[in-house]
Amino acid sequence: MSTDTLRKIDQTGLKTGHAATIILLLAGFVLNFWPLVTFVALAQLLAALDSPYAPYRLFYQNVIKPSGIVKPNIQPDNPEPHRFSVLIGAIVNTTATLFLLAGAPAIGWGLVWVVIALANLNFWLSICVGCMMYYQLNRFGVPGFTQAPIR
Amino acid sequence: MIERILFAVILLSVGFSAYQWFTRQQIKQATVNRFTDPLLTGLQPGVPIILYFTTPTCVPCRLQQTPTLQRLQQELGDALKVIRVDATENPEAADRWRVFSVPTTFVLDREGHARKVYNGVVDGETLKRELQAS
Numbered sequence: 001m002s003t004d005t006l007r008k009i010d011q012t013g014l015k016t017g018h019a020a021t022i023i024l025l026l027a028g029f030v031l032n033f034w035p036l037v038t039f040v041a042l043a044q045l046l047a048a049l050d051s052p053y054a055p056y057r058l059f060y061q062n063v064i065k066p067s068g069i070v071k072p073n074i075q076p077d078n079p080e081p082h083r084f085s086v087l088i089g090a091i092v093n094t095t096a097t098l099f100l101l102a103g104a105p106a107i108g109w110g111l112v113w114v115v116i117a118l119a120n121l122n123f124w125l126s127i128c129v130g131c132m133m134y135y136q137l138n139r140f141g142v143p144g145f146t147q148a149p150i151r
Numbered sequence: 152m153i154e155r156i157l158f159a160v161i162l163l164s165v166g167f168s169a170y171q172w173f174t175r176q177q178i179k180q181a182t183v184n185r186f187t188d189p190l191l192t193g194l195q196p197g198v199p200i201i202l203y204f205t206t207p208t209c210v211p212c213r214l215q216q217t218p219t220l221q222r223l224q225q226e227l228g229d230a231l232k233v234i235r236v237d238a239t240e241n242p243e244a245a246d247r248w249r250v251f252s253v254p255t256t257f258v259l260d261r262e263g264h265a266r267k268v269y270n271g272v273v274d275g276e277t278l279k280r281e282l283q284a285s
Contacts, residue, residue: 029155030152030156032152124170
């Protein structure tokens, strides 16, 4: 695939989402407040569905971007692997919520910490484990994983 | 709540410290490699080096890091040597330099001392500042 066929993504928008995920999940853990985990799961699900009402998107477009705190960094990229990545986050956080509600806090918060660790990797080092998984699934020819890595 | 804050702070600090320790090891190893590594033999002395590890499937390398380094090389000309290493073609080199992800970019000064390692994408301005300070 040539870079011409790629859509453009604001990398700063992605980083804002990672930062929000880290802060909200840390706050949820510290306050022992499971609804924050559910909120992050929902926000991630809406982001994975590319909804215009995704909270992270609204927060970036209406608060962060106009404030000028950070500069937009628009780069050609495939959005699908990033959406897949947040979908994985949504699934893990939903599972964590269920464990927390079922009275298994160790497993629930353990899963939350997995998401915190992965979001940190993505935020600080641009290592997107979900994207790597997406491209591996594409390599194996799994239906639905249509975007190949750029060569 | 105090114990939860402490737990979070300790866990984050451990992660941060582990990463700092690892990058220090990478820099230490890079300084040793400068005088022995086959990738760097026969280079003109007195020229700073950027050693850039990538793979063909690395999207941020292709879209961000490679164009940044190309622009920097064009701008600085002979005052900079950029060496690009495909970690899939040369996994031994990636092991020697303790590369665990791509892109990874080492900055070596005129004397061959490793000044900095960037695991992940680094912008051109940061690299230029690092090169000017070297």
